[in-house]
Amino acid sequence: MTDSKYFTTTKKGEIFELKAELNSDKKEKKKEAVKKVIASMTVGKDVSALFPDVVNCMQTDNLELKKLVYLYLMNYAKSQPDMAIMAVNTFVKDCEDPNPLIRALAVRTMGCIRVDKITEYLCEPLRKCLKDEDPYVRKTAAVCVAKLHDINAQLVEDQGFLDTLKDLISDSNPMVVANAVAALSEIAESHPNSNLLDLNPQTINKLLTALNECTEWGQIFILDCLANYTPRDDRESQSICERVTPRLSHANSAVVLSAVKVLMKFMEMLPKDLDYYGTLLKKLAPPLVTLLSAEPELQYVALRNINLIVQRRPEILKHEMKVFFVKYNDPIYVKLEKLDIMIRLASQANIAQVLAELKEYATEVDVDFVRKAVRAIGRCAIKVEQSAERCVSTLLDLIQTKVNYVVQEAIVVIKDIFRKYPNKYESVIATLCENLDSLDEPEARAAMIWIVGEYAERIDNADELLESFLEGFHDESTQVQLQLLTAIVKLFLKKPTETQELVQQVLSLATQDSDNPDLRDRGYIYWRLLSTDPVAAKEVVLAEKPLISEETDLIEPTLLEELICHIGTLASVYHKPPSAFVEGSRGVQHKRLPGSAGSGESVESPDTGSAAGVSEAPPAVIPSQGDLLEDLLNLDLTPPTTTGPPPPASSGMQMGAMDLLGGGLDSLLGGDLGGGPAMGTGFGAPPAAMPASFNVPVSGGLDDLFDLGGGVGMPMGVFNPPKTVWLPAMKAKGLEISGTFVRRAGVIQMEMTLTNKAMSVMTDFAIQFNRNSFGLAPAGPLQVLTPLSPNQSIEAALPLSTVGPVMKMEPLNNLQVAVKNNIDVFYFSCQYPISMLFAEDGKMERQVFLATWKDIPNDNESQFQIKDCHLNSDAASNKLQGSNIFTIAKRTVEGQDMLYQSMKLTNGIWVLAELRVQAGNPNYTISLKCRAPEVSQCVFQNYEMVLKN
């Protein structure tokens, strides 16, 4: 006999017929009828009208029938609460049944009926079942407590069920323990601060014992619960790890992944020099690889997790590249994930193999996959410098295939390669330009436009190319519009004579005809820059671009840490914290990795040692410099700022932009009420009043609006050293020069006072520098109003550029100067504060900072003490900011403020600093890391100078 016939009854009057059958005297007929009801219920028909008739069938010895009725009850009790009461008696009676299977069935079903009146009756039977002699009943009752808690949390607490549940953790039966752990973990999730899961070494020991004996599912519950524990010290951590590692050989992938989670978390606490630490790392790789021979869905889960694991601990799988090679028949979701991991694992050692594979993938069928493969080739080029050349030629081969999306993708990545290795591969530009017409995606168009703008001087017909884009300006996406604007301004700055018309056209398109505020703003800024100071415009628009990071798509460190604590779960599959996709209070708790135990110092665990202890990261000790990165990863950083489409110029000109707007706003606010219309005309005016030449200042409202005033652009609190005598009169036949260096709005100036202490008039001043460490050179002639009469002083400001010839000096910031006048040539040397060379765009992206800090070898690190400084960290940070030393992040550990700072020298050298300030202690400690460690001494002196003044 088969049951499928129950699905086929769709006649009219069916409910009526069923009702009759349900009330039939014949047992068989009744059972048949109930089956039909369940079948209807399954396909979504409303059979709630039959409630009383079905419930009447409940009193039966036939277990199969009983289970069907229960199924019905669970579905409809909520809609018929009053009738559901009719069932209570049977439940209560069944809970006393001599057969444990029936007792368990009753308590299991009763918990699923979400009707308040029923839950009241549930308490007594549940209490009995929790202490039942049969483990099968106890394990069912344990889960039932969680069910009841979901319906009425207060009731569970009042009835003391939580304590009973806790007792079950010590039960003799492993499955009871596992279910109790599962129930308690779930309840604890909705009470983040309760001390519910009282994890202490004793309970942990019990859990570990049960772990060896219970079902595969129970092992998962226990391991997931263990992962919430914070061991007291590294020894306890190691002993737990030792007892968890055998689980890595379990056939159930979920057991393996949960064990990996526990190990990844507890490993944080083990000292890295411990032998066991290395052993553990080695043990983790094989099981992770084995997960890849599971069914595809599980492979997907495993790969998403491996993606996290290689970001946190790349060493585990660095030799396992081959297993991530894509198989032809892998489902697309597995292919895409494998590709991601391949890029992460790519290194100089395996790059040849990886490239050969990627090239193969780029000819496959699936568009997304091919795109990703092409993108991956570009990322390899950026990551492994030695491979860049091969990658570029591979990309060119791919461009030759003329497959539209391949070409577009290739152009996007080539743009990044140009960024990373400027002036190396420009020979391919011609090939790229051939494909201009086939580009129809905004990202590819924007990338191509960027390339044309950036290398405008090498592309003969750059103006034509850009002009062709301009025709359909309004139909382009914002990304392309912005890029086009910037590119044409670049072009204009490089070839001003031929392209004036073009730049006017784009500026007017951007400012007048667009209703996109970003585009308008950028248009106005360029316009204003070009019209006031083309030299400044050149410096801003054609500024040197910041480094691009080698690793892309890295997960933000705090999030990564949280996700590591969620290995195996949905969060790790989505790469999102649970709070992003779980409603209500569950899972909103943020998990953290425990701090490392470093040089033997143990991390104190909170006395409670409870779930609450986990949610608050245990106080981390910073033991040594080597561990700084770990701590950096712990930083509570501000949310990442989203970087817009890739306008490289914008980061370079951010500073100027801010000042411009600041200035404009000031004058706006300063004006009277008439400012309103003035503003209107101000914005409306420029196109009409647009003069032919940009050098003539724009008149009218715009002028006022943008009037900057002299001081704008100088952040407050800039420290400039006082003038000192560089050349005493005795040594220079009566000419005394004292001077200092200042940096204003990105321009370095040497400010000098020239005093004539001789008896005769001095004329014909000129100045020259010897070659020096940073290529400082006068940007113009020395402007001295001649003649300089005896006993007269004169102020002279000499703008400096940093593009002069370079020679390393001792000390590094030494500058040898020759000054000539009508009498003689005089030589002197002076030292400039290195902060003069700190560029305005020296604020590093946090991601980049982390990667760079890690990247710079520890040998390049130097540490200094700054004594007797009485500023607090914020004041120090502000003061340093004035000298273009940017604070990227701040963190407070045990009253010690740690400031992470970056600065960039005009020659592109980055210096990273960690400044530690302890309240009440006037001595600061500063650690500097730089690829050119020789600058550290100078930088330190500069810190000292700035902070003490």
Next chain:
Amino acid sequence: MIGGLFIYNHKGEVLISRVYRDDIGRNAVDAFRVNVIHARQQVRSPVTNIARTSFFHVKRSNIWLAAVTKQNVNAAMVFEFLYKMCDVMTAYFGKISEENIKNNFVLIYELLDEILDFGYPQNSETGALKTFITQQGIKGQTKEEQSQITSQVTGQIGWRREGIKYRRNELFLDVLESVNLLMSPQGQVLSAHVSGRVVMKSYLSGMPECKFGMNDKIVIDKQGKGAASDDAGKSSGKQSIAIDDCTFHQCVRLSKFDSERSISFIPPDGEYELMRYRTTKDIILPFRVIPLVREVGRTKLEVKVVIKSNFKPSLLAQKIEVRIPTPLNTSGVQVICMKGKAKYKASENAIVWKIKRMAGMKESQISAEIELLPTNDKKKWARPPISMNFEVPFAPSGLKVRYLKVFESKLNYSDHDVIKWVRYIGRSGIYETRC
């Protein structure tokens, strides 16, 4: 935890719907149908999030199984559970098909009630389940029987019941390996691994304690050190194999394996998978495929493929099949092969060459001329790899079973009385050569 479990047919009609949690409503059933089944696209992810509800789905022939949740569940566990659910259903009523599911829907509901409680998976070992979910009712059980059932379901040895008796104690061991290969057109091994399974059928009385031994390099080397070192070097050199990783059925004592690397267990009754393993070193690749593809103009391809068998001449490989992909615009194919039969299958876009048997150290060859329709499609043909299927009577990893000892102290049979059978089968996994 799992909030609900649905089973659909290929049209998206619900066959089974069981809701465990209050946060999953009936609309979830429809959401999945509309967004995944009716989307009729290739599945881009086995986890789909629709309106803050996550659907974990697997497909078995035409049937979709979906587990639904709104919480941050253990994703690996959910998939493992879905596979287990399929295993259990197969063990009860055979193939998972619409018909079988409809025929057994009452049973499936009963199983779902038992193995998933409030979304938490419970004991799902078929052996244990079959003792009390029988579709016969439990009327006839005595009290002893009942408590035996419950202690088995919850007990430490949930996979075996007490009191099993056989007249003849017998066990069968199958070492089943699938050898996977990806080779470049030039014959360079890009990746190769063997994933193997040791499947055991045990018909043993009582609660026997078993110990399984194989030529695991770590064990052999350890023993070699203990014994006289001179001949140990000889024996361990060739005969032992390096196992990259292995996983075991839950009956195996993992902590003992971790500390002593010995595999000891009380086996379930009947057929089950004792272990899985993976090796990558010193793999015997049973066949080598040498492809030669030449494009003659725009409308013709010449393909020549040579296969060489690489094992003892006394052994015979079976069920050999070579699959040579052809472009989509193929209009006609002429094939000549030395051995076996070859056919162009237009529906599969491939030439399929079948050879029934082939001895070791032999060579065979096929050549084909493929006529192409001229197209203006710019995209080049992706040239999928040539794949191969076969079966050989040895383990390509080199694994050998050294012993399987059986101890049952309470009953009066010893290791010698047990009849043991061992068989090695090597099959092709994904065995591909790029061309």
